[in-house]
Amino acid sequence: MKYGRTYNFSAGPAMMPEPVLEEIAAEMMNYRGSGMCVMEMSHRSKVFQQIRDEAEADLRKLMGIPGNYKVLFIQGGGTVQFAMVAMNLMKNGVGCYVETGAWSKKAIAEAKKYGEVKIVASSADKNFSYIPDCSNLDIPENADYVYICENETINGTTYFNLPDTKGKVLVSDQSSMFLSRPCDVSRYGLIWGGVQKNVGPAGMAVVIIREDLLRDDLPKFVPTYMSYKTHADNDSLYNTPNCWAIYCCGKVFKY
Ligand SMILES: Cc1ncc(COP(=O)(O)O)c(C=O)c1O
Structure with missing residues (x-):
């Protein structure tokens, strides 16, 4: 094996494609004639704008x-997404959650701070060892969304059929399965994934959100940064973004 690298299949940060790491190493001291490392350049520069735009375009494709x-x-x-989902999508103040393990429990605990949480299905009875039947969920009329953790990293379960949300918005945490299999985005209102398992450095999430879910009328307590619309209106450049993570993720998308 080249470089004597460790086979790391951890459920946290894991192996990245070697050609991607090699490319990043080659560009470290001087990114494509800019005379700078991506870490050193302005997020408002033309060079970085192109890196960001290409990353998005490649992910879209x-x-x-x-x-x-x-x-x-x-x-x-x-x-952060546990809170952002609830803060942004609880228009009526009601979120339906499928409880399947450690990460959906964290999402539920966070959402309870902002509104009413209805657990519409759970696999707690068998220590979260399976995905409960979600074909006929009892979803209240005023529910804002149905939330799933599509791949429970710690419990080791995943969905093979998406829940019937009865017309409500489906929200999915895809952190530990992001880009690992084909995904029909149009079936979801919002997909998010922390990128650190197989796409890039920890500390950033990719959020894919249907435009009609972006709101101007968020409660006043919601910090500017926590509004999805803030990021959507500014091409994720409202503040100084994690340029390094966007750059690395873009490399993996291209790869
Ligand atoms: C499915 C899932 N959701 C959410 C998280 C939390 O992400 P972070 O550690 O980036 O806050 C993790 C793990 O790290 C996870 O595996």
Whole structure:
């Protein structure tokens, strides 16, 4: 094996494609004649704008993301998304959650801070060893969305059929399965994934959100940074983004 590298199949940060790491290494001291490392350049520069735009375009192509969805690169990794989903999507104040293990439990605990949470299915009875039947969920009329953790990293379960949300918006945490199999984005209102398992450095999430879910009328307590619309309106460049993570993810998308 080249470089004597470790086979790391961890459920946390794991192996990245070697050609990607090699490319990053080659560009470290001088990115394509810019005289700078990507870490050193302005997020407002033309060079970085191209890196960002290409990353988004490549992800759109890879996943076949429809034109009415925004692609956002948001700092804070997965855990921040537990709060952002509830803060942004609880218009009526009601979120339905499928409880399948450690990560959906964290999402549920966080959502409870912002509204009413209804657990519409659970596999707690058998220590989260299976995905419960989601073909006829009891979803209240005023529910804002149905939330799933599509791949419970710690419990080792995944969905082979998506829940019947009875017309409500489907939200999915795809952190540990992101880009690992084909995905029909049009079946979801929002998909998010922390990128650190197989796409890039920890500390950033990719959010794919249907445009009609972006809101101007969020409660006043929602910090500017926590509004999806802030990021959508500014091409994920509202503040200084995690340029390094966007760059590395873009390399993996291209690969
Ligand atoms: C499915 C899933 N959701 C959310 C998270 C939390 O992400 P982060 O550690 O980036 O906050 C993880 C793990 O790290 C995860 O595996």
